[in-house]
Amino acid sequence: MESLLHVPEPAEPLPxxxxxxxxxxxxxxxxxxxxxxxxxxxALLFFLAGGALALMMRVQLSVANNRFLSPEVYxxxxxxxxxxxxxxxxxxxxxxxxxxxVPLMIGANEMAYPRLNALSMWLTLFGGLLLFFSFLTxxxxxxxxxxxxxxxxxxxxxxxxxxxxxxLLIAGIGSVAAGLNFVVTILKMRVPDMSLKRMPLFVxxxxxxxxxxxGALPSLNAALSMLLLDRLLHAMFFVNTHxxxxxxxxxxxxxxxxxxxxxxxxxxGIFSEVFPVxxxxxxxxxxxxxxxxxxxxxxxxxxWMHHMFxxxxxxxxxxFFSASSLLIGVPTGVKIFNWLGTMYGGxxxxxxxxLFAVAFLIEFTIGGLTGIMFxxxxxxxxxxxxxxxxxxLHYVFVGxxxxxxxxxxxxxxxxxxxxxxxEKLGRVxxxxxxxxxxxxxxxxxxxxxxxxxxxxxxxxxxPHYTLFNMISTVGAFLMAASVFxxxxxxxxxxRSGEVAPPDPWDANTLEWYTDSPPSxxxxxxxxxxxxxxxxxxxxxSHQPDDAT
Amino acid sequence: MLxxxxxxxxxxxxxxxxxxxxxxxxLSVLPNVLxxxxxxxxxxxxxxxxxxxxxxxxxASFVLLVVTVLTVLFLYKFRAKAGDxxxxxxxxxVKVELVMVGVPLAMVVFFFFLTVKTMRAVLPQHHxxxxxxxxxxxxxxxxxxxxxxxxxxxxxxxLPVGKPVLVExxxxxxxHDWWVPELGNKMDMxxxxxxxxxxxxxxxxxxxxxxxxxxxxxxxxxxxxxxxxSDTDFNNFITSHQPVAQTPTSxxxxxxxxxxxTMTCGDCHRINGTAANGDDAPDLxxxxxxxxxxxxxxxxxxxxxxxxxxxxxxxxxxxxxxxFALDDTSQNAxxxxxxxxx
Numbered sequence: 010m011e012s013l014l015h016v017p018e019p020a021e022p023l024p025x026x027x028x029x030x031x032x033x034x035x036x037x038x039x040x041x042x043x044x045x046x047x048x049x050x051x052a053l054l055f056f057l058a059g060g061a062l063a064l065m066m067r068v069q070l071s072v073a074n075n076r077f078l079s080p081e082v083y084x085x086x087x088x089x090x091x092x093x094x095x096x097x098x099x100x101x102x103x104x105x106x107x108x109x110x111v112p113l114m115i116g117a118n119e120m121a122y123p124r125l126n127a128l129s130m131w132l133t134l135f136g137g138l139l140l141f142f143s144f145l146t147x148x149x150x151x152x153x154x155x156x157x158x159x160x161x162x163x164x165x166x167x168x169x170x171x172x173x174x175x176x177l178l179i180a181g182i183g184s185v186a187a188g189l190n191f192v193v194t195i196l197k198m199r200v201p202d203m204s205l206k207r208m209p210l211f212v213x214x215x216x217x218x219x220x221x222x223x224g225a226l227p228s229l230n231a232a233l234s235m236l237l238l239d240r241l242l243h244a245m246f247f248v249n250t251h252x253x254x255x256x257x258x259x260x261x262x263x264x265x266x267x268x269x270x271x272x273x274x275x276x277x278g279i280f281s282e283v284f285p286v287x288x289x290x291x292x293x294x295x296x297x298x299x300x301x302x303x304x305x306x307x308x309x310x311x312x313w314m315h316h317m318f319x320x321x322x323x324x325x326x327x328x329f330f331s332a333s334s335l336l337i338g339v340p341t342g343v344k345i346f347n348w349l350g351t352m353y354g355g356x357x358x359x360x361x362x363x364l365f366a367v368a369f370l371i372e373f374t375i376g377g378l379t380g381i382m383f384x385x386x387x388x389x390x391x392x393x394x395x396x397x398x399x400x401x402l403h404y405v406f407v408g409x410x411x412x413x414x415x416x417x418x419x420x421x422x423x424x425x426x427x428x429x430x431x432e433k434l435g436r437v438x439x440x441x442x443x444x445x446x447x448x449x450x451x452x453x454x455x456x457x458x459x460x461x462x463x464x465x466x467x468x469x470x471x472p473h474y475t476l477f478n479m480i481s482t483v484g485a486f487l488m489a490a491s492v493f494x495x496x497x498x499x500x501x502x503x504r505s506g507e508v509a510p511p512d513p514w515d516a517n518t519l520e521w522y523t524d525s526p527p528s529x530x531x532x533x534x535x536x537x538x539x540x541x542x543x544x545x546x547x548x549x550s551h552q553p554d555d556a557t
Numbered sequence: 558m559l560x561x562x563x564x565x566x567x568x569x570x571x572x573x574x575x576x577x578x579x580x581x582x583x584l585s586v587l588p589n590v591l592x593x594x595x596x597x598x599x600x601x602x603x604x605x606x607x608x609x610x611x612x613x614x615x616x617a618s619f620v621l622l623v624v625t626v627l628t629v630l631f632l633y634k635f636r637a638k639a640g641d642x643x644x645x646x647x648x649x650x651v652k653v654e655l656v657m658v659g660v661p662l663a664m665v666v667f668f669f670f671l672t673v674k675t676m677r678a679v680l681p682q683h684h685x686x687x688x689x690x691x692x693x694x695x696x697x698x699x700x701x702x703x704x705x706x707x708x709x710x711x712x713x714x715x716l717p718v719g720k721p722v723l724v725e726x727x728x729x730x731x732x733h734d735w736w737v738p739e740l741g742n743k744m745d746m747x748x749x750x751x752x753x754x755x756x757x758x759x760x761x762x763x764x765x766x767x768x769x770x771x772x773x774x775x776x777x778x779x780x781x782x783x784x785x786x787s788d789t790d791f792n793n794f795i796t797s798h799q800p801v802a803q804t805p806t807s808x809x810x811x812x813x814x815x816x817x818x819t820m821t822c823g824d825c826h827r828i829n830g831t832a833a834n835g836d837d838a839p840d841l842x843x844x845x846x847x848x849x850x851x852x853x854x855x856x857x858x859x860x861x862x863x864x865x866x867x868x869x870x871x872x873x874x875x876x877x878x879x880x881f882a883l884d885d886t887s888q889n890a891x892x893x894x895x896x897x898x899x
Contacts, residue, residue, distance in 0.1 A: 080774045080777065080875060084771075084773075084774060152771065153771045157731075157770070159731055160771070160772060165696075165773060166773075249748035254747060254748060255747065255750075288644070289641075289644055290644050290645075290646060290647065293647065293648070293649065295648065319742070319745050321745055321747070321752030321753070328672070331672050335668060339665060343657050349624070349627050349631065352628075352631040352632070353635070354635060355631075356635065356636075356641040357631070357635045357636050359637075367628060371628060374620065374621055374625075384672075385609065385672045387609050387672065388613060390743050391603075391606050391742060393743060394734060394736070395736075458594050460595070460765065463769075464771040465777035467777050471765075
């Protein structure tokens, strides 16, 4: 088979502190573990960039009538911050976690389509770089991350919007490919004994997420293409005289709301692994966790218009979307109590992943409850597009998704690198970050309720506006400081951290059966799968876990 | 007596001190914070929404309290101890799971009922009644029309107190949004759509709001100012705004009027009674009677008008007003003309 294209694959064990390998090998790799790790680096790169933008925004807003940033620059920064954090930080971090872990957890040695997998990762990176390239071409996108028409038409905004369309389109194609890859991998490549009912919950959540991606991203990709046609060829899809500005909102939120669940379900999956392991108990209500995940995914497609309650579309349609949005609170609430039930009666080891999981329970409950506010139409009419939204979405995306990423990082870092992350530095990072996070965003609920709209580059010196904003800015700097502690922790642990055994947490799933880091093949052999906790069963084979 | 640790004293003292402040009403923060808040309603619609919001806060606080207490309690009670035996491997409990679904479902049904009820009360159908006020959003100012009285003004909205006012909301360019928290709900202004809302103000006064849909560079300086007037005050406002603009009397102001008409000012601005009939920029017929300029950005006085004319971009970056590069004498004349347009 000489004529076949040679796919370079690593011949040595995977990267760890003891191996030194060239960049070229990483670039040409299609190994799911290396691609998964590269996804994390991509997320980290953009996380630092997006965080720097946020810090400069907080400096501008620290006092009333500040002139640190011009309105033009501020508008570019808040647009880029939102777009980057959602599409190029949380998505790659969570999809990358799936790419690394799903094959390991189902006892496979690769994703179903390894080349497509690498392509997805590179499309994400280049999409993000293209988006940032806009800064050099006369201005980044400046119409907000949801980019409402007709402000985004050529008459009103500059070329930055073209980069928004193209950057997200490229990354979006990568995401659709990743979704397809997950579906086929999970449905076709599990070890023979692993029925769907024995699948680890993280894999379940990735499967549901993958279907969400396949359903939701095409709507965004279509809308982006239409907007590009509008701007470059005067197609007028979203121009009010010939088309409809509201069409953009429908297409965007038909993607945008499932997107929220694309970012939270993988985090739910991570926590559903962390809670049982660190409580030394099985998950409480496995089938409820799965069923509520599926319920969330199905409802996700029927709630998009709660982003448009103030668009004046009428009480009847608002009532329908209010009902569907309220309903989504039920399966989400169920999950919170599944995790609490897992802790109940357990033997809780409060290590770093568990610390983030416990903090998540409370932070995410706050974010979830304020989410209900936006499902109740009359309250939404007051608080939508105010700072209450800013507070709410950060409690969900940071307190939910990002805490999931951090819990996952501390949990699986030993597997990925072969080294443990430092626990003491981890705790410093945790407390700085959690205190900074709450300081930044809790006060914004009140800011919104006393009338501060979101996306303003400055504000009048109303009573307490400056005080509240200053508190928020101080919190943002605490979070920034904590990120440096995290970076130092990662750097130090890779260089001289404690060596990780294959199963440092006494965990339940198959990835902990193999070496840390795993060999190229992942497994020589896999223990029999008799439940959703195959490794637990294997370690307790004298008293098999028989689902009683 | 057992010595308490330092942190205990710190928290206990803080707690006692705060309660004392609240009891003595010395905590001046609270009333001030509420002064522009949606929870300090001054109108019927805002009152109904604030009431629903209060119900929601009670329910939400209860849920948050339950989750927090359980989390902390479990962490305290079930922390691993050295030599712990493996805990009992509970996998499910149907009764608990049914409660987990049932309680949130009941709360959801309850709030859906309140949602529909409040929504219908706040935004009932208007059955083709002609609007009392039409507000049109422009980048970055508000056009305000009273079609029944044939009055047009800009940026400062006067509303009569004590009766339901039907406000029609439109946009001339991109999407804007009307929001005055003390007076009730938001409503988007979308090009080629006619949205409406009802405002029933209870108390005369001055209410602040802001455009709440991002609409471009100067979205931040698109403040809304509402004056809720008693019947006499409102009638005075209407009658004082019905006549055409005053003709200037001083020579300087007359020069100003000439400059206004020879430059292209009138292509965008309107001054009733003169040739200026543009509709793309604020109506200036009674400009000097307004308290602020540039949509709530600056106090409306000669100094600020002067500043703005000298270099619009330096005052409000991105604004669509061109820089006419006028010399000082022309500027003074224009300022004199504009500031006497009572």
